Amino acid sequence: MFREWFDKAAAMTDWPVIGLIVFVGLFLLVVVGVIAGRRDQDQIDHMATLPLADDAETASTERGTRE
Amino acid sequence: MQATAPVTKKVVYNDEIVRAFSIASIVFGIVGMLVGVIVATQLSFWQANLGLQWTSFGRLRPLHTNAAIFAFVGNMIFAGVYYSLQRLLKARLASDFLGWFHFWVYQLIIVGAAVTLPLGLTQSKEYAELIWPIDLAVVVVWVAFAVNFFWTIARRNERNLYVAIWFYISTIVTIAVLYIVNNLSIPTSLTHSYPIFTGVQDALVQWWYGHNAVAFFLTTPILGIMYYYLPKAAGRPVYSYRLSIVHFWSLIFIYIWAGPHHLLYTALPDWAQTLGMIFSVMLWAPSWGGMLNGLLTLRGAWDKLRTDPVIKFFIVAVTFYGMSTFEGPLLSVKSVSALGHYTDWIIGHVHGGALGWNGFMAFGMFYWLVPRLWNTELASKRLAEVHFWVGTLGILLYVVAMWISGVSQGLYLRALDAEGFLKYPDFIEALIASRFLYQMRLVGGLAYFLSSVLGAGVLFATMAKGKKATVSVDVTVLKPTGLTFRQIMTGAPVLYSTALVVLTCILLATGTLGSAFAVAGFAVVTIAAALSIGVEKTRKSWHDMVEAHPLSFTVLALLAILIGGLVEIIPLTMDRTKEQDLAAQADSLWTEGGQYAFIQMPYSPLELAGRDIYVREGCYVCHSQMVRPFRHETLRYGEYSRAAEFIYDTPFQWGSKRTGPDLHRVGGRYANLWHYLHMRDPRSTSPGSNMPTYMHLETATADLAALPGKMGVLVKIGVPYDEADIAGAEETALSQGRLIADDLAQQDVELAPDSELAALIAYLQRLGRGPQPTGMEPAADAVAAVEVQ
Numbered sequence: 001m002f003r004e005w006f007d008k009a010a011a012m013t014d015w016p017v018i019g020l021i022v023f024v025g026l027f028l029l030v031v032v033g034v035i036a037g038r039r040d041q042d043q044i045d046h047m048a049t050l051p052l053a054d055d056a057e058t059a060s061t062e063r064g065t066r067e
Numbered sequence: 068m069q070a071t072a073p074v075t076k077k078v079v080y081n082d083e084i085v086r087a088f089s090i091a092s093i094v095f096g097i098v099g100m101l102v103g104v105i106v107a108t109q110l111s112f113w114q115a116n117l118g119l120q121w122t123s124f125g126r127l128r129p130l131h132t133n134a135a136i137f138a139f140v141g142n143m144i145f146a147g148v149y150y151s152l153q154r155l156l157k158a159r160l161a162s163d164f165l166g167w168f169h170f171w172v173y174q175l176i177i178v179g180a181a182v183t184l185p186l187g188l189t190q191s192k193e194y195a196e197l198i199w200p201i202d203l204a205v206v207v208v209w210v211a212f213a214v215n216f217f218w219t220i221a222r223r224n225e226r227n228l229y230v231a232i233w234f235y236i237s238t239i240v241t242i243a244v245l246y247i248v249n250n251l252s253i254p255t256s257l258t259h260s261y262p263i264f265t266g267v268q269d270a271l272v273q274w275w276y277g278h279n280a281v282a283f284f285l286t287t288p289i290l291g292i293m294y295y296y297l298p299k300a301a302g303r304p305v306y307s308y309r310l311s312i313v314h315f316w317s318l319i320f321i322y323i324w325a326g327p328h329h330l331l332y333t334a335l336p337d338w339a340q341t342l343g344m345i346f347s348v349m350l351w352a353p354s355w356g357g358m359l360n361g362l363l364t365l366r367g368a369w370d371k372l373r374t375d376p377v378i379k380f381f382i383v384a385v386t387f388y389g390m391s392t393f394e395g396p397l398l399s400v401k402s403v404s405a406l407g408h409y410t411d412w413i414i415g416h417v418h419g420g421a422l423g424w425n426g427f428m429a430f431g432m433f434y435w436l437v438p439r440l441w442n443t444e445l446a447s448k449r450l451a452e453v454h455f456w457v458g459t460l461g462i463l464l465y466v467v468a469m470w471i472s473g474v475s476q477g478l479y480l481r482a483l484d485a486e487g488f489l490k491y492p493d494f495i496e497a498l499i500a501s502r503f504l505y506q507m508r509l510v511g512g513l514a515y516f517l518s519s520v521l522g523a524g525v526l527f528a529t530m531a532k533g534k535k536a537t538v539s540v541d542v543t544v545l546k547p548t549g550l551t552f553r554q555i556m557t558g559a560p561v562l563y564s565t566a567l568v569v570l571t572c573i574l575l576a577t578g579t580l581g582s583a584f585a586v587a588g589f590a591v592v593t594i595a596a597a598l599s600i601g602v603e604k605t606r607k608s609w610h611d612m613v614e615a616h617p618l619s620f621t622v623l624a625l626l627a628i629l630i631g632g633l634v635e636i637i638p639l640t641m642d643r644t645k646e647q648d649l650a651a652q653a654d655s656l657w658t659e660g661g662q663y664a665f666i667q668m669p670y671s672p673l674e675l676a677g678r679d680i681y682v683r684e685g686c687y688v689c690h691s692q693m694v695r696p697f698r699h700e701t702l703r704y705g706e707y708s709r710a711a712e713f714i715y716d717t718p719f720q721w722g723s724k725r726t727g728p729d730l731h732r733v734g735g736r737y738a739n740l741w742h743y744l745h746m747r748d749p750r751s752t753s754p755g756s757n758m759p760t761y762m763h764l765e766t767a768t769a770d771l772a773a774l775p776g777k778m779g780v781l782v783k784i785g786v787p788y789d790e791a792d793i794a795g796a797e798e799t800a801l802s803q804g805r806l807i808a809d810d811l812a813q814q815d816v817e818l819a820p821d822s823e824l825a826a827l828i829a830y831l832q833r834l835g836r837g838p839q840p841t842g843m844e845p846a847a848d849a850v851a852a853v854e855v856q
């Protein structure tokens with residue numbers, strides 16, 4: 001059934017073209033979304049600095065505690 | 068209305084599991100690199116195979132690759148993920164039990180691989196060699212890891228997921244898909260199975276997996292680790308968070324398509340090859356975007372490069388990432404692949420990534436992590452610096468040797484004289500010419516290994532002088548975000564993307580009217596998208612919402628990686644049924660006009676037994692079975708290989724490297740005696756060869772009793788053995804073995820007809836041509852001995 005559907009739907013060589021168009025279209029959507037889409041700058045800064053935020057953690061060992 | 072005060076709580080991280088994975092990674096890293104040094108020695112000095120079947124190159128090389136990828140880098144990934152995940156989510160690992168289950172079963176899997184691979188228990192698919200019971204254990208472990216990972220996300224105290232976690236998510240979902248599909252097989256015993264795919268389909272699925280094992284096991288989790296640990300080490304946030312969004316989505320979407328670049332100029336359909344090449348070239352953009360995002364994170368802190376060994380390792384690692392991701396697409400261009408494929412250039416490319424990117428990211432991370440996990444200072448910065456410089460020198464020696472060797476081999480083997488014939492017809496000359504470069508590679512690999520031993524020493528000394536730290540942090544408990552799956556999946560970007568996919572399908576799948584409709588649809592969607600940007604400005608960012616909704620994020624990542632796989636694999640699976648139809652007419656085609664029609668017929672029982680021995684010994688590691696359509700290849704090896712010839716080959720044995728010559732047309736090229744002597748002592752027939760000896764095959768008895776069971780499984784896969792074939796398999800195999808033994812006896816060589824060597828000779832003599840006489844079935848034999856009318 002699927003074979004017939006595929007044979008009817010498109011020649012096999014069309015699939016790469018479909019893939020390419022879909023990719024380029026989606027890529028452009030992502031780029032436009034990222035560049036032109038509104039995003040709270042504070043939120044971006046917060047996310048970007050997230051790895052640095054855990055520097056305030058407390059490490060304790062049998063020898064003592066380090067802030 | 069009165070606002071409620073934020074609730075805070077203390078979170079104690081589970082770093083014990085991180086410590087365990089760190090130690091495992093360092094230990095197995097040394098083991099994996101040691102095996103690498105051993106196999107590099109074997110390529111320079113064949114005596115290093117020790118004349119033992121368990122230590123031959125064909126069996127140790129998969130052990131080296133599996134140890135390096137899954138034991139060293141795998142454990143490093145889990146250490147890096149478990150440490151950063153808890154901190155980025157401000158939550159303890161959801162289940163300590165699942166964490167330890169993950170750790171111990173994973174180490175058992177590694178030990179299982181270390182035992183089974185030297186024993187020759189293998190599926191022979193590169194980086195997927197492990198036998199089916201171990202594969203099942205891997206699936207169980209991966210599920211445990213995924214459950215613990217997503218459960219921890221569900222308990223998080225940070226609203227949005229940081230970019231590192233996006234890469235971890237893509238790793239988890241993609242590896243699950245790849246690993247399961249590529250390892251689909253039917254067992255014939257506890258230690259053996261046949262893949263359900265055959266020939267071209269098997270090759271495409273394998274390299275879809277193989278390429279994306281590099282992409283989603285050796286790249287995306289390491290990029291996640293880069294996005295967390297590099298800012299930590301530099302003390303600066305990532306250069307561009309916006310760029311990381313583009314980097315992530317474009318990388319995971321493109322990467323999955325690029326697998327066919329491992330099969331350029333093979334019997335894979337041309338459209339799939341072209342698709343693989345195009346997407347590989349497109350990978351340049353996101354890869355370099357990610358590399359630059361990493362390097363520029365160090366803006367304003369480049370002085371640390373002089374003083375901090377962690378930064379040194381990270382920066383050189385990211386630089387090697389850039390070099391490898393430049394070289395990979397370059398090698399994927401068909402004309403470059405024509406030269407570089409099957410040569411040492413690929414080995415150099417792989418090791419630039421493995422030693423430079425993966426190895427240095429691992430050591431950079433451990434140099435940063437271990438002092439914090441043991442609450443102390445690094446035992447010796449000076450020795451870490453020595454590790455860095457000796458390791459870097461080792462990488463350079465290694466890759467430069469392989470570049471020169473690879474390009475030389477490519478040029479040497481394709482050289483034609485003025486009359487258009489091979490200038491260097493003897494393959495072995497190219498190998499001999501590479502000998503010095505193989506020794507140079509050995510020196511480079513040895514330097515890298517020794518520097519890693521030194522690094523391991525520094526890390527273990529650091530652990531010894533410190534004390535295990537328990538880390539806690541006060542966090543504000545996260546309130547429910549209120550976002551729903553439906554809310555996100557009906558967001559404008561999803562709707563536009565769906566419209567784009569549908570319209571593209573309509574454009575290409577229908578006639579003029581449909582195309583006009585699709586073009587009009589594209590225009591409407593474009594205008595709507597442009598208008599929606601204005602609307603978007605007044606609302607919350609959609610991607611911001613996605614980052615806060617892990618389920619939606621995971622579903623979208625899964626869709627992004629599935630599209631490429633489906634577009635490549637489904638059409639080819641459809642194609643397979645056509646090949647089978649063609650193969651069903653094999654008898655008539657075979658005898659048509661008395662011409663050789665290259666239509667594959669199933670292997671005889673003895674040939675099948677010989678094929679399994681070929682697989683067990685890892686012959687595919689050094690020998691391809693794929694003659695590419697180039698004059699220099701057809702002159703050297705014979706007619707180029709065609710897809711239909713592999714219809715009953717499972718697992719496929721196309722190989723990816725030619726340390727020895729291609730074997731697809733070796734059948735009938737040499738006498739049985741030549742093969743007998745060659746397997747006993749390769750240098751007796753091919754002076755200068757570095758192939759191990761296979762004397763054990765002469766005395767070992769082939770497992771002919773297993774043949775009916777194996778053939779029964781192959782029938783399920785689509786190989787047309789009938790009941791009589793299966794019932795008489797053992798007898799037919801013995802009969803064919805006697806023909807070989809009798810032939811050898813005429814030349815004063817005694818070989819048991821049921822020996823493994825007889826079976827292997829039968830298989831090799833069958834390669835590239837039709838059925839051979841078995842001495843049992845006149846009807847079948849008649850096909851091979853067809854009389855030219």
